[in-house]
Amino acid sequence: MNMNRRAFLKATGTGLMASAFPISLVKLAFGGQDPSQDFTFGYISDAHIQQIKGTQFVRNWDMGLIRAVQEANLLTPRPDFFMFGGDLAQLGKKEELDHGLEIMSNLRGKVRYVIGEHDYYLDLGKYWQDKISPLYYSFDHKGVHFVVLNSILTYDKWTHETWPSPMDRMLAMARLDNPKGSPFMVGDQQIAWLKKDLAKINQDTPVVVFSHSPIQKIFKPWNFWTQDAEKVQALLKPFEKATVIYGHVHQVQYNQIGNITFHAVMATAWPWPYPETYSQLTSCLPKITVPMNRADPFFERDATGWQFVDMKSGKPAVHYQLPDNPNRTVIFDTVTGKPKDVKYQDYNRRIPPQTHF
Amino acid sequence: MGKNKCLLSACLAGLLGLGFLVFSLSSQADDFTENDLKRWNQEFMSVVMKGEKLFHSADLGTNKVSCDQCHPNAANTHPETYPKFQQQLGRVITLSDMVNWCIQNPLEGEPLPLDDARMTALLSYITFERRGVSLAPGKH
Numbered sequence: 117m118n119m120n121r122r123a124f125l126k127a128t129g130t131g132l133m134a135s136a137f138p139i140s141l142v143k144l145a146f147g148g149q150d151p152s153q154d155f156t157f158g159y160i161s162d163a164h165i166q167q168i169k170g171t172q173f174v175r176n177w178d179m180g181l182i183r184a185v186q187e188a189n190l191l192t193p194r195p196d197f198f199m200f201g202g203d204l205a206q207l208g209k210k211e212e213l214d215h216g217l218e219i220m221s222n223l224r225g226k227v228r229y230v231i232g233e234h235d236y237y238l239d240l241g242k243y244w245q246d247k248i249s250p251l252y253y254s255f256d257h258k259g260v261h262f263v264v265l266n267s268i269l270t271y272d273k274w275t276h277e278t279w280p281s282p283m284d285r286m287l288a289m290a291r292l293d294n295p296k297g298s299p300f301m302v303g304d305q306q307i308a309w310l311k312k313d314l315a316k317i318n319q320d321t322p323v324v325v326f327s328h329s330p331i332q333k334i335f336k337p338w339n340f341w342t343q344d345a346e347k348v349q350a351l352l353k354p355f356e357k358a359t360v361i362y363g364h365v366h367q368v369q370y371n372q373i374g375n376i377t378f379h380a381v382m383a384t385a386w387p388w389p390y391p392e393t394y395s396q397l398t399s400c401l402p403k404i405t406v407p408m409n410r411a412d413p414f415f416e417r418d419a420t421g422w423q424f425v426d427m428k429s430g431k432p433a434v435h436y437q438l439p440d441n442p443n444r445t446v447i448f449d450t451v452t453g454k455p456k457d458v459k460y461q462d463y464n465r466r467i468p469p470q471t472h473f
Numbered sequence: 474m475g476k477n478k479c480l481l482s483a484c485l486a487g488l489l490g491l492g493f494l495v496f497s498l499s500s501q502a503d504d505f506t507e508n509d510l511k512r513w514n515q516e517f518m519s520v521v522m523k524g525e526k527l528f529h530s531a532d533l534g535t536n537k538v539s540c541d542q543c544h545p546n547a548a549n550t551h552p553e554t555y556p557k558f559q560q561q562l563g564r565v566i567t568l569s570d571m572v573n574w575c576i577q578n579p580l581e582g583e584p585l586p587l588d589d590a591r592m593t594a595l596l597s598y599i600t601f602e603r604r605g606v607s608l609a610p611g612k613h
Contacts, residue, residue, distance in 0.1 A: 166537060174536050176579060291529060293545035338545055386542060386579075389549035395606050396546070411549070413575070414561040468613075473551070 153258045154428040158191065158225070160184045161201025161363035161422070162383030164234060165216040173215055176416050177206070180384035181216065184422040185223045187437060195424055196257060198225050201363030201381050202232025202268070202328035208286050210243055217248065228255070232328040232363060233268040233300070233339075238286040240275070241266075252306055254313050260322045260427060263313065267302050267327035267342050267362075274298040292338050292388070299336060300329040301343040310351055322357040322430030331360045332371060332378055335391035335399035340365050352376050357430045367419075368436060370446050371402030372454040378402070379434045379446060379455065387411045387419030390472045406460045409441050409469035517597065524598025527591055534580025540595075543579065547602040554612040568596060 163181040166174040188198065200220065205212035213235065220227060229249035231241060241251050251266040269275075275298075279285035288294055302310075317323065325331065331348045334340035342348070352358040358376045366388035369380035390407055391399030401407075411419035417439040426433040431448035438444060442459075449456045460466055528547065531537040544550055555568040572595055573584035585592045 164542075168536050174538055176538075291541065293541060388543070388545065391548075394546045394548040395603055412561070413543075413579070416579070472549075 155196040156424050156426050158188045158195040158198040158424045159381050161381045162203045164206045164385035165212045166206035167211045177385040181219045184384045189224050198227045200229045202230045203234040208238030230326045233289050237289040238282050261317045263325045265327040267329045268300045269303045270298040299343040300339050319354050323355045325360045327362045329364050330362045368408040369405050370455040382421035393472050406457045407470050520594050520597045521601045524594035533576050534582035536581045538580050547599045550599050552600045552603050553606050553609050557611045
């Protein structure tokens with residue numbers, strides 16, 4: 117399909133609409149016991165809309181979100197809903213959130229929001245709650261229980277007693293490699309809420325948790341990490357089909373811990389290096405992850421993207437939509453009980469751009 | 474004859490003296506102390522720190538984007554692989570060329586002169602964050 121897409125692009129040179137065109141040809145192989153209950157949802161994340169001044173915003177990041185929205189609008193059959201995975205803004209400013217919402221308003225379909233640290237640490241989520249979404253909540257859709265967490269909280273002392281101004285706090289958290297940063301956490305209050313929320317759900321009900329940070333521990337210095345991840349994992353343990361989908365990392369990641377499957381989503385703004393490429397420290401990228409291709413900086417949308425998620429078995433299959441790269445699909449392999457890339461999982465099928473150093 | 478002999482002796486003595494002078498000068502240059510090492514390292518690290526600050530600032534471009542937004546801890550800059558063939562440009566380039574490419578494109582700024590102290594600082598920070606990694610010029 118990708119060769120066709122490239123050939124089509126070359127032949128027409130019509131850009132964005134042409135590049136998204138083949139998505140409308142995707143037919144999802146629904147095959148559950150009750151096909152009428154099968155559905156997909158779209159997932160767009162990490163737009164990092166950044167104000168320069170006044171009505172000027174960083175063109176590159178704007179274009180990422182605009183492109184994702186336009187491509188997602190061509191998806192057929194239509195997803196039942198969309199998720200936005202957090203970091204709509206770069207520095208949590210009203211102007212950035214408003215501009216991001218304006219772009220998102222072109223998306224056809226219902227959108228629900230997960231908050232990221234870039235949306236939160238200026239006003240601690242006030243504007244977000246007023247205009248966009250609660251910080252954490254749950255909902256049910258066609259037999260699946262969905263939970264949205266605010267996983268980017270941290271120690272009260274860091275949040276309330278460390279910084280001379282809200283913008284200093286925001287800038288400190290916005291710097292990914294900040295040695296004065298602080299680890300993300302869900303916090304006991306929200307964990308108590310989650311316990312109560314899940315108590316009323318049957319254990320054979322598929323549960324999907326959306327968070328901004330990984331609810332697993334990969335690399336603390338960049339907050340590819342949630343400090344109290346184990347507490348959330350423990351609450352998900354009784355469920356036969358539990359999945360966590362997270363943003364923040366701007367890259368393909370997937371993992372399996374016990375019964376819980378993890379998938380990361382792409383950013384529309386820019387890619388981040390895999391932590392193992394920082395040669396001074398060790399990190400724990402899940403071994404089963406086949407990395408995305410190394411980014412080509414000369415094509416500014418490379419190694420960014422968005423995804424749609426097929427829920428036919430109650431275990432999500434994530435379809436990564438990757439500009440200028442072959443699209444990727446990571447399904448849940450019922451034989452091994454782990455997620456796998458349908459094309460590249462076998463080590464012998466990997467390609468040179470998937471080697472990061 | 475006797476005069477000539479005298480002249481030769483004087484010349485030899487002169488050469489010998491010069492030799493001693495050169496020897497003593499060079500041994501002075503080689504003879505550095507722990508304090509020297511400390512000071513030289515401090516000089517280097519102060520430039521690394523300047524580079525670290527620049528790398529995380531909005532001062533290099535015009536759109537408030539900073540290098541670390543894509544390169545936390547200068548990761549994915551691969552300084553050990555330069556000079557290398559940059560296939561998108563069709564020629565072999567140095568790390569400075571690539572730094573300027575980033576300043577001009579994602580940061581929408583003006584390229585730095587190659588002898589600009591800011592360029593030296595950026596290269597110092599980028600390579601310091603990659604210390605210990607073997608040189609691999611040309612690697613992709």
